[in-house]
Amino acid sequence: MHQAVGIIGSGYYVPERIVSNIDLENMLDTTDEWIWSRTGIRERRIAANNQVTSDLAVAAGQKALLDSGIEAGEIDLVIVATMTPDMPFPATACIIQKKLGLSKAVAFDLSAACSGFIYGVSVAQQYLQNGTYRTALVIGAEEMSRILDWKDRNTCVLFGDGAGAVVLQAGAKEREIISVHLGTDGSGCDLLKMTAGGSLLPASHETIDQRLHFLQMNGKEIYKYAAKAMAESTIIALNKIGLSPRDIDILIPHQANIRILEGLAERLKYPLSNVYVNISKYGNTSAASIPIALVEAEEAGMLKRDDIVLLTGFGAGFTWGTCVIKW
Numbered sequence: 001m002h003q004a005v006g007i008i009g010s011g012y013y014v015p016e017r018i019v020s021n022i023d024l025e026n027m028l029d030t031t032d033e034w035i036w037s038r039t040g041i042r043e044r045r046i047a048a049n050n051q052v053t054s055d056l057a058v059a060a061g062q063k064a065l066l067d068s069g070i071e072a073g074e075i076d077l078v079i080v081a082t083m084t085p086d087m088p089f090p091a092t093a094c095i096i097q098k099k100l101g102l103s104k105a106v107a108f109d110l111s112a113a114c115s116g117f118i119y120g121v122s123v124a125q126q127y128l129q130n131g132t133y134r135t136a137l138v139i140g141a142e143e144m145s146r147i148l149d150w151k152d153r154n155t156c157v158l159f160g161d162g163a164g165a166v167v168l169q170a171g172a173k174e175r176e177i178i179s180v181h182l183g184t185d186g187s188g189c190d191l192l193k194m195t196a197g198g199s200l201l202p203a204s205h206e207t208i209d210q211r212l213h214f215l216q217m218n219g220k221e222i223y224k225y226a227a228k229a230m231a232e233s234t235i236i237a238l239n240k241i242g243l244s245p246r247d248i249d250i251l252i253p254h255q256a257n258i259r260i261l262e263g264l265a266e267r268l269k270y271p272l273s274n275v276y277v278n279i280s281k282y283g284n285t286s287a288a289s290i291p292i293a294l295v296e297a298e299e300a301g302m303l304k305r306d307d308i309v310l311l312t313g314f315g316a317g318f319t320w321g322t323c324v325i326k327w
């Protein structure tokens with residue numbers, strides 16, 4: 001039994017505090033000109049000290065529930081894609097289940113970095129398609145600000161905080177997920193990581209002194225891989241359903257670097273004007289970036305009935321993936 005699975009509601013939340021490139025100029029040896037020209041970022045949102053990842057996720061989840069018109073008690077499954085959970089365990093999804101009163105939902109976190117939202121949608125789709133569950137809440141939520149080394153100009157200027165969520169339901173034929181493709185290449189696992197705090201390097205004075213509880217990234221190597229992987233994944237996901245890039249009405253990619261998005265559009269021979277870009281406002285919000293962009297595009301009236309909407313992302317692991325939706 002393979003049922004249609006569609007998006008019946010969506011929402012996003014970003015923290016109020018805006019930190020601009022000019023603000024960063026006052027903290028670091030960097031310039032607005034460097035950040036803007038190399039990445040397309042002008043500003044990012046940073047969570048308040050008393051706001052944790054689950055708070056951002058709950059705000060996005062509440063909006064998605066409201067938009068879907070269903071009750072909290074109807075959610076069967078909660079998947080939270082994050083690499084910045086409230087704490088290593090319990091899962092942030094369990095904390096969100098409690099905060100949102102999703103009394104009957106099974107809840108777990110999913111770790112696939114910036115591709116996490118696509119991975120989460122694909123997992124939920126399986127459960128809904130095969131009839132195990134009827135309604136799922138998938139959230140991408142991150143507080144990247146908490147794992148950034150604010151003394152490292154190579155990384156801290158790139159990321160931001162936020163959350164985005166969708167409610168998926170079996171039997172929903174509008175905004176139907178019509179194709180998904182996922183990819184993983186563990187040979188890239190050393191290029192973007194946070195080394196300490198796990199079984200490899202439990203927290204110690206040394207790990208703190210060596211700043212190993214912060215994100216570390218080899219941006220150049222990732223840059224080379226990202227556009228290629230997203231383009232290939234896009235083609236595979238489209239081919240599965242007999243489509244090609246020219247059939248995409250709007251392409252909503254993970255927002256890591258405007259130059260990566262330009263490279264993606266070029267590889268697909270797809271007009272950059274149809275690629276949704278909001279990186280200037282938020283930076284890279286990892287698992288939250290695709291759902292935030294999706295909801296923004298919808299709220300801006302850019303998604304029309306029957307449009308082919310393509311989501312694609314790439315991140316640590318390496319992980320990547322694509323999801324095609326018939327709006």
Ligand code: UT7
Pocket residue numbers: 029030031034035038039114153154155157192218219220221222223226256257260284286314315316
């Ligand atoms: O979400 C998925 C994971 N992440 C990504 O997809 C990120 C992928 N990578 C990138 O977006 C780019 O590689 C970066 C934006 C990270 C870097 O851009 P780049 O054009 O590859 O710059 P670079 O690393 O080659 O650095 C060029 C120079 C270096 O100086 P030297 O060694 O040439 O003197 C850096 O030290 O720019 C310097 N630099 C900065 N200067 C001012 C690096 N960060 C900064 C900064 N401000 N914030």
